[in-house]
Amino acid sequence: MSKRIIRGIVAASFYFSGVLLLVSIFAPFFNPSRFAFFAFTGLLFPLLWILNVLFLLFFSIRKSRLAIAALVLLLTGVYQFSLIFHFPGRGEPASMHDTLNLISFNTGNADTAGAFNSRKKAFENELFSQSDIICLQEFVPENALGIDILESFNNKINVDYYGFENGDSSGLSVYTKYEITGFGWLKQEGEDTYALWCTLNVDSDTLTLINVQLQSIRLDDDELESMTRLMRFYHFPGNFYPIYTKLKRGFLWREEQVDQLKKLIRSSKYPVILCGDFNDPPSSFTYREISKLLQDAFVEKGKGLGSTYAGELPFLRIDYVMLGKGIKTSGFTKIGYTHSDHYPLFVSIGL
Secondary structure, three states: OOHHHHHHHHHHHHHHHHHHHHHHHHHHHOOOOOOHHHHHHHOOHHHHHHHHHHHHHHHHHOOOOHHHHHHHHHHHOHHHHHOOEEOOOOOOOOOOOOEEEEEEEEOOOOOOHHHHHHHHHHHHOHHHHOOOEEEEEOOOOOOHHHHHHHHHHHOOOOOOOOOOEOOEOOOOEEEEOOEEEEEEEEEOOOOOEEEEEEEEEEOOEEEEEEEEEOOOOOOOHHHHHHHHOHHHHHHHHHHHHHHHHHHHHHHHHHHHHHHHHHHHHHHOOOOEEEEEEOOOOOOOHHHHHHHOOOEEHHHHHOOEEOOOEOOOOOOOOOEEEEEOOOOEEEEEEEOOOOOOOEOOEEEEEEO
16 A cells, blocks of 8 residues: 555544544534534544544654644644543632532442442442532432441441432432431433432531432443444444434433423522533533533542543543532542442532
8 A cells, every 4th residue: 555545544534533523522512402413423522632632743743734733623622621631720729618528429339239249349438438428329228238338328427318209219319417408309201310409508508419310321231342342343333323322312311301400500599519420521512501500620629530430431521510609619539449330529619
């Protein structure tokens, strides 16, 4: 194969990936119910950005004019990249009269028999004992194994609320030493509960806490492996349509859920803390809509790579702690020790 043909293939690959990168950068601005492909491409943003870094290095070494185009693309996506990999500022922390510690953790069904023995080790991290509020997703506390984990909490914090009402837990629960004065649920018709909210008396303040797990994609093992494992990639063409269909369904359902969440946030009389599993990255319509109302704790105090998904898909940041007006982040830690497919988030919050 001649050098000319090779250069043509490299250039064509760059143009193709560059277009996809541009689409992924602007994906959050497009409603997924009308532009599902944009939302799908947004999931690929981290990989496309890294690929264009490699193109920039290659074209720079070759002294090609395409290096300028690659640099422009990367600069266009700097803001989106900062939502995944963040360099914290050096500013002084805001003056706060009170602080509390919160953990948000998708346990990966820690209360089920198959997962319990490995998942429970994650709760042994000392940061759980330092938490005033623990928000869990995919955890049904009334199961026998779930109660075992709750008993371990009782040795560390005053757990007085299990997030269970009228037989409907749907895996969302809150554990806290603070008095809970009200609570409720958000649920789509025919689907699981996706948000649990409660009002907390925190010393002299009252807060609205919202624990969420938005609609997941629910890919089968074979579909996921065809996307993430090179030796299984030959299955991807056959799996593309069901994968795309499931992704589109998830985008549409999360759009409906976000609409209800925005109403709940706006109607709150008190400052809002929202945490949990969005099942969507920062380059998504979901994140953009929520971040219009609430501040991302990772953006305030996080550092390094912010990916929270510990499964097969790389670089995915889909778990968040979002804070309303009057609340600031004084510390942010991603707990790297997990036996779930998500990493726990430990956030110190100043009032």
